[in-house]
Structure formats: C-alpha cells, structure tokens
Amino acid sequence: MKARLTIDEYTSGILTGDRIVLGKAISLIESNLSTDEQQAIQLVERIIDKTGNSIRIGITGVPGVGKSTFIETFGKFVTGQGKKIAVLTVDPSSQLTKGSILGDKTRMDELSKNNRAFIRPTASGNVLGGVANKTREAILLCEAAGFDVIVVETVGVGQSEVAVKNMVDFFLLLMLAGAGDELQGIKKGIMEMADSVVISKADGDNMKHATEAQAEYQQALHLVPSSISGWSPKVLTCSSLTNTGIQEIWKMILKFKDHATKSGFFEQNRMQQNIAWFQEHFNHLLKNDFRRFPSIQAEFINLEKKIADQKISVQAAANELLSSYHRAIKNS
C-alpha cells in the first residue's frame, strides 16, 4: 500500500474503521509538508460530522508510575466491554536530544494486537502547540473511525498536561504511593486539573501505602477549588498486576460522563475547548503567514543580523518587521 492516499481513500478507509488507513491519515496530519497540510485540512472537513461520539480521557503521571501498563489493562477491560479504544500520546521530547521519552520501550504489547484497539505513539515535535493541534485532529479521525474511547497519554512534564487537559473530557492522574513530598509538591498544579487520581501498583506489600495515600490525596483534593463541572474528584486505587480496581475506574468515568451530560457541562466544555483551539489555530496561521512574502523573509534575516550586531533593540526590530508585513499585505 502506498504511503499517501487520495482524500477519498482516506475518508472511506476511516469511515469503515480501517486501522491501517487511520494510521496513514494520522501521518498525513503530522506531516509538515504544505501539500500534506492542505490535504489534512480537507480530510478533517470531510469527516467532521462523524466526530464527537466518544469519551476522551487524558492520562498523565510521572515516568515510572506505570502508565503503559495501566492503559494496557484498562484497554483490555474496555475492549472486553465491547468498546473500541484508541490510544494517542502527546510527547514533548527532551529539549536537546529530541529523543522520545516513550519511544524506546515496547509498550502495550497485548493491547496493540487487539483488533478493537488502536495505539499510536504520536510523533513528537519541539513545538508543543503544534503537537497539541495535531493530536486534536487525530482524536477527530479516531472518532470518525468508530473508536468510542479515546485515551490521550502524556508524560508528567508541566505544559503538556495543560495541553492534554484542554482536549479531553476526563483527566486522570496516575500516582505512586510513597513517592515523596517533593513529587507531590511538583504535582500540585496537575492535581487541581484531575477529575480523578488513581494510585497504581496497589498490590502486595504496597497495598498499605496505597490505601494510606488514597486517604491523603482525597484529603488534599478537598483543598482544591471545586471544578466548574460540579464533579468532585475521586481517588481510587488499582493494580495492573492483580487486575483490581480497573472496573471501578471505568464505572467512575461512565458516572462522570452521565453527570456531566445531564448538567450540560460535557457539551459546554467541548465547545469551550473548540473555541480555545480556534484561537490557537488562528495564531498558528498568523505566525506563519508572513513567510509567504520573500521580501519579509529577507527583512527578517536582515533584522536578525542587526540584532546580532547590536545595531537595534529587539523591540524596535519587531515593530519594524510588523510594519513591513502590513506593507506587504497592502501591496499583495
């Protein structure tokens, strides 16, 4: 099968739930080639009215907390309930090496062989905004392909969690019992975003720690300002090893969806997410618009040189470039 398909081939493949075509379509979306970008926009337009019919679940937690194992166990349970699950990953790479934090592990081995599951470790990029944008589009494609549970996984590093929170319905934070106060400190902002904290590896000798941590986190969450959803975050425990707690987590998510649908929060939240996405996407277009004009590109380079030679301040240079951009648009 060739690397790139026609729009019709992408569309019909996705709408019939063909996972290979879905994978290729996500590659198209991830491409930075401008012809691919054009096609990706068309593709999203084509499938847009088949989207939205899923529960979008964000999952985060520090490396070592057992996210992959949890998602594998959770995915097996959910597919066992007759659901189709898609797993996407937002992975802002290590700044200098550009290496993937997640890519080097064999992950979710069993789930990946399940034909009700689709696992896609999204290629990472150095611009988080860009990655987030592409992940949002990938969610839409998965929905159009009939996946009714979409998991968006992220590593526990600040900004990426905010990005994921802003594209999901339900945000789940995986934590380890007894991982130390420092770790909890750094997670404070993340905790506030969570609809649920799940304490993983609650088995064997760890059981006591996990139960204690559950009480502690539940207490901590009482200090968090209550969410506009009206939902009180729940703290649960689970073990992928002994396969316990997974059903309760799924029940909780269904309960949340029911609660949020009845209160109108579910639709309201998605609407607000779309509006925020629109603003971001417009900024993205704007940021790249001036590259259409060779004269502006040339001036950009010229101003960079002046800044390097300390002949102009950063602020003055930026103002000058904006004026030139206006002139270029007027003359176009």
Add this chain to the structure above:
Amino acid sequence: MKARLTIDEYTSGILTGDRIVLGKAISLIESNLSTDEQQAIQLVERIIDKTGNSIRIGITGVPGVGKSTFIETFGKFVTGQGKKIAVLTVDPSSQLTKGSILGDKTRMDELSKNNRAFIRPTASGNVLGGVANKTREAILLCEAAGFDVIVVETVGVGQSEVAVKNMVDFFLLLMLAGAGDELQGIKKGIMEMADSVVISKADGDNMKHATEAQAEYQQALHLVPSSISGWSPKVLTCSSLTNTGIQEIWKMILKFKDHATKSGFFEQNRMQQNIAWFQEHFNHLLKNDFRRFPSIQAEFINLEKKIADQKISVQAAANELLSSYHRAIKNS
C-alpha cells in the same frame, strides 16, 4: 512617591542604581496597560546601551530543594565579594488557582536587607511567553542599574525552565540527594540543560548521600550530549546550613565565564538568545495586532459562536479570520 514616574525619572533613577525606582520600573514593564507598555518600550530603548555587563545565572530545582536558602547564602557571599546581585523569579502560576507557588513564603530575609542586593519576586502570569518576555526586560533594567550578578530563579516545572535557560548565561540545577528515581527521571531533560548540578543540604547525616549523589550525577552527565559551549557540566555539593561549597560554586561560575568569553561562546549565546527573543516578540505583536480592528474583533466573536453551534470547523474558521484580517489591513 507616586506609582508612575516620567521616562526621565525612571531612566535617571535606574542609572544611579536607585532600587526603589528600579522596582517601579519593573512594575511598569509588568503592566499590561497599553500606555504602560508604550512607556516600557521607550524605557528599554533609553537604557539598552547600559546593559549586558553582568553574568546571568538561572537557578532551578523542585520545591523543597532549598532554592531560596541557597540564593540567600550565595547572595551574601557574592555581595561580600563587592558584587551587586539582583534576584528575579519566573513563576508560572498554578493553572486553576492562579496562586503563586512562591509568594506565600517569607523568602531571603537577610539578603533582602542587604543594600547590594535587589530581590524581585516577579508577578506571574498565565502566559509563560509573556512572563519570560517581561523577565528579559527586567534583566536589562537590573543591568542598567549596575547589578553585575543577575539570578533568575524558577520553580521546577518543565517549560519555565526552558524559558529561563534561554535568557541566562549559566544554568544551575539544584538537586537533593536521595530524592528517588522518579524525580531523576522527570529531571532528565532539565539535566541536559544544566551547566552545573549542585547538590544542596550536603551536611550532617546527609553528607554521605550527597557525596554518592555527586558521583552518580557526574556519571549521568557524561551520558548527556556535550554542550556547544565546550563546557563540561560540573557537579558540586553545598550546604547553606554549614555555609560550605558556596565559594567553589562562585569560582566555577567565574571559570565558566572566563572559558566562554575566551571561546566566543558567551557573546554568541547572548546573540542567539536575542534573535530568539526577537522572533518571540514579533509573534507576540502579531498575535495582538488584529485587535486594532473592531470589525475583526466582531468577526472573531461571530466565528466563535459558529464554532460553538458546530456550524463551522475550527480550521475553516481560522482560515476565514485570516482572510478578513488581510482585508482589514488593505483597507486601513
């Protein structure tokens, strides 16, 4: 003294090293009022050729590692050497509460009374880029006011550290011995950015742990791709309690500056930072430019409504808005 001064008053106050005026000037820079913004740009233009004559040191580490105590001890040492030190903070607030992570503690009590020191817990904002931009301008003001050591402190949460790394000459990561593997895992990307890792609280019972950690981190840093500065990151230990290791840290920083100045990296790096800042600042101007046009603002709101009512896709709406922006510029 009134809240706002004239440009002449700000300029002369800063150039004579008046810390009260410097504080007010930083408030001006932090203001989002458009009249203040205009004045802030003018002010930076006025003092720009008195800037640059400092060593800019970024300091990061998770909450609990003892950053404030370290900076206090370091600051006392450096001022004892006849230097003037300014301490700025980049503090991306907790996403939901907008509360300051740092603001609730009484911090650097002794240093704040030292007349060779200036401590400014920069007001935080919800847009990291904006905060970073203002911190960069604050650095310039401090330099113009004669501070020769500028410390930019950040909390250990991902993106803010990248922002700080990109505005300093030397980046120092404070770590605790024995804080667990998870913590080290999450810090991998940060480690790669560090010019030095300093293990704090190396005293009493902790001494052995600290020395072991020193060896371990030094080993880990050998795995990190070597920096383009040609500098090999050093791992040191220190104790603010017993006041040990501080002199060695200062010596190391001076050695780095000497090394980087001779190799040309010091100037090269600052030049590249300015160019990156220019690009960011231009994007910032661009992002706000369309707000000049009432018609575009109205269309923006109209498109948001259409998105909420699911009458248009996010991508199509953004494209439409860009076209309208072009038309508005042409007609202006």
